[in-house]
Amino acid sequence: MNQPQTIAIVGAGPTGLSAAILLRQRGYSPIVIERRPDITGYPAAHVANTRTMEVFAEMGVADRIWDAGDTNAMSSLVVWLESMAGREYGILPIQGAATDERGPLSAYNSVNIPQTRLEKILFDRFVELGGEVRFGQEVIDVRASETVELSLRNMADDACSGLRCDWLLGCDGAGSIVRRATGIEMDGPRTIARFMTIYFEADLDRFRQDRRGLLYWIGGPEARGVFISFDEIGRTWAMLVPIGDLPIEVFDDTAAIRIVQKAIGDLSAPVSLQAVSSWNMSAQVAQRYRHGRVLLAGDACHRFPPTGGLGMNTGIQDSHNLVWKLCAVIEGQAGDALIDSYERERRPIAQRNTDQSVHNLMKMGMIDAALGIEALAPVKADAGDGPVATWPAEVLGIDGDTPEARSRRAAVQSAIDEQAEHFAQGAGIDLGFTYAEGAFIPDGSPEPSSAPCEYRPDAHPGARLPFNSPDGSFAQSTLGAVQPAGITVFTADSRWAAIVDGVAVESGIDLHLVRFGEGARNLGPQARDLLGIGTSGAVAVRPDGHVLWRCAEWTHQSASELRDAARLITGETSRQASREAERSLAN
Numbered sequence: 001m002n003q004p005q006t007i008a009i010v011g012a013g014p015t016g017l018s019a020a021i022l023l024r025q026r027g028y029s030p031i032v033i034e035r036r037p038d039i040t041g042y043p044a045a046h047v048a049n050t051r052t053m054e055v056f057a058e059m060g061v062a063d064r065i066w067d068a069g070d071t072n073a074m075s076s077l078v079v080w081l082e083s084m085a086g087r088e089y090g091i092l093p094i095q096g097a098a099t100d101e102r103g104p105l106s107a108y109n110s111v112n113i114p115q116t117r118l119e120k121i122l123f124d125r126f127v128e129l130g131g132e133v134r135f136g137q138e139v140i141d142v143r144a145s146e147t148v149e150l151s152l153r154n155m156a157d158d159a160c161s162g163l164r165c166d167w168l169l170g171c172d173g174a175g176s177i178v179r180r181a182t183g184i185e186m187d188g189p190r191t192i193a194r195f196m197t198i199y200f201e202a203d204l205d206r207f208r209q210d211r212r213g214l215l216y217w218i219g220g221p222e223a224r225g226v227f228i229s230f231d232e233i234g235r236t237w238a239m240l241v242p243i244g245d246l247p248i249e250v251f252d253d254t255a256a257i258r259i260v261q262k263a264i265g266d267l268s269a270p271v272s273l274q275a276v277s278s279w280n281m282s283a284q285v286a287q288r289y290r291h292g293r294v295l296l297a298g299d300a301c302h303r304f305p306p307t308g309g310l311g312m313n314t315g316i317q318d319s320h321n322l323v324w325k326l327c328a329v330i331e332g333q334a335g336d337a338l339i340d341s342y343e344r345e346r347r348p349i350a351q352r353n354t355d356q357s358v359h360n361l362m363k364m365g366m367i368d369a370a371l372g373i374e375a376l377a378p379v380k381a382d383a384g385d386g387p388v389a390t391w392p393a394e395v396l397g398i399d400g401d402t403p404e405a406r407s408r409r410a411a412v413q414s415a416i417d418e419q420a421e422h423f424a425q426g427a428g429i430d431l432g433f434t435y436a437e438g439a440f441i442p443d444g445s446p447e448p449s450s451a452p453c454e455y456r457p458d459a460h461p462g463a464r465l466p467f468n469s470p471d472g473s474f475a476q477s478t479l480g481a482v483q484p485a486g487i488t489v490f491t492a493d494s495r496w497a498a499i500v501d502g503v504a505v506e507s508g509i510d511l512h513l514v515r516f517g518e519g520a521r522n523l524g525p526q527a528r529d530l531l532g533i534g535t536s537g538a539v540a541v542r543p544d545g546h547v548l549w550r551c552a553e554w555t556h557q558s559a560s561e562l563r564d565a566a567r568l569i570t571g572e573t574s575r576q577a578s579r580e581a582e583r584s585l586a587n
């Protein structure tokens with residue numbers, strides 16, 4: 001390793017803790033600064049998707065998260081109804097399983113787990129690896145030049161202090177001071193709508209019966225909002241309520257409980273209020289992810305509607321993309337340009353996920369329209385006392401046997417059916433993203449489909465390596481064989497061993513050979529087909545499981561092509577040039 005370098009992370013949310021664990025696993029000791037007094041809080045995110053679970057497997061926490069989560073929720077239902085006790089408008093199944101006719105697309109499915117529980121597991125893992133979070137410290141300013149200087153405020157006594165680091169990861173969420181201090185602007189609307197989240201506990205199991213759901217969308221004359229289920233037994237909930245321009249303070253505890261009870265449809269239902277908070281629904285992506293030695297990840301550089309459950313997942317996957325690159329640069333195995341590929345790869349994914357989340361949100365408006373309710377219409381300030389909605393009861397007009405009521409009901413049903421893509425998008429959105437530009441070498445093959453519901457495994461350069469496993473486990477799978485540093489080369493042909501060794505020596509980068517097939521490692525029955533190579537071909541994979549380069553069959557150019565792929569990581573040409581420039585300056 002070159003000179004030891006100090007890496008600081010602002011924010012111990014899911015993005016910051018993931019970066020911290022991945023760095024710790026690579027032997028670094030990041031300084032994690034968090035303004036909360038401890039790891040507790042209230043949940044927002046609840047769905048960890050398939051790709052995130054694979055990242056968690058690398059971090060050594062996938063099984064813990066699976067065990068602590070509601071693993072059935074992602075194959076349960078989304079229900080639209082007047083209130084939990086009231087009439088039901090329609091039901092849609094969630095298709096969370098990552099599988100196609102050839103078998104599982106991953107060792108994992110998505111899981112429903114409250115963000116708080118997930119953060120605690122990540123925090124424990126970081127501590128287990130010897131890491132430490134500096135709680136109760138708020139970053140109040142950042143100055144970045146050759147090194148990065150932070151001004152900190154101790155939340156307990158207001159005492160100020162400073163911290164200098166070589167690299168700073170801004171994982172400090174939507175209001176990111178790191179982003180603002182480095183002058184990085186966001187593109188896109190800051191406020192689409194404002195919401196209040198009411199966290200509560202109540203035994204709602206009796207209302208779920210044969211319609212066990214992840215989400216209950218409530219739209220009636222007496223109630224309006226979404227119930228998110230955070231556990232299997234139907235006790236822990238959040239209700240999201242659109243509040244428009246109203247300040248959160250107008251809703252005291254009594255009003256919040258009343259709003260929940262109206263949505264339950266039982267004004268005497270016992271509700272234990274846990275907390276109330278407000279937030280902006282935005283659709284923004286940062287113009288840049290990097291300012292010199294400062295890098296942004298997670299909500300600090302993208303924030304979008306929760307319709308799609310992608311915010312936290314995108315943030316964790318940002319960290320996964322970034323950490324190996326940063327380590328490779330610090331360790332002198334890669335040129336600085338590798339870090340620039342982080343923004344080139346991840347920013348378009350954030351934009352895609354923003355667009356998809358907004359698209360899902362707008363489509364949800366079709367149901368409101370069919371019910372005769374203005375989309376995202378806020379509740380009234382006195383929602384706890386009077387009727388919750390601003391529209392009269394009769395506007396719903398879907399009861400009775402009149403032709404109008406019948407056609408209204410049909411419109412509601414068809415609007416609900418239209419949401420299928422949103423709740424079945426699993427594999428396409430979660431696994432099917434391919435980097436269009438960045439640290440990989442295109443092989444001229446057509447880019448895989450980017451349709452939200454569609455994912456065909458394809459080792460297209462820039463895409464996630466397809467999963468295949470002899471026993472279904474991650475550890476024995478293609479993805480499980482990828483090494484956390486350097487380049488992993490998959491092939492069935494033993495001739496590659498000498499080439500791989502040669503390129504490793506020439507480039508100074510670690511190359512690991514994974515030979516599979518007869519007489520070698522078993523990576524599953526379809527490994528070669530899924531990799532899209534012939535018997536003599538090879539696929540080179542980056543530490544984040546994305547394909548760097550693919551060669552369908554061995555040719556006499558193969559060695560030099562693999563060398564070029566290694567050079568793309570090492571940035572050899574530019575590093576050599578700068579070394580020569582330094583030498584000539586010194587003379």
Ligand SMILES: Cc1cc2nc3c(=O)[nH]c(=O)nc-3n(C[C@H](O)[C@H](O)[C@H](O)COP(=O)(O)OP(=O)(O)OC[C@H]3O[C@@H](n4cnc5c(N)ncnc54)[C@H](O)[C@@H]3O)c2cc1C
Pocket residue numbers: 010011012013014015016033034035036044045046047048115137138139140171172173174176177197240279297298299300306308309310311312313314315
């Ligand atoms: C209702 C709702 C439901 C959602 N559901 C999902 C879902 O199912 N799946 C999904 O993927 N996403 C979901 N999201 C989005 C998800 O919650 C966020 O995208 C996620 O929390 C972002 O993680 P992060 O670590 O980037 O930022 P945050 O979680 O915001 O963490 C940032 C951390 O930085 C700390 N911090 C901030 N400023 C400072 C400072 N100046 N100094 C020190 N510390 C600081 C904060 O205290 C915080 O701990 C949902 C969001 C909402 C509102």
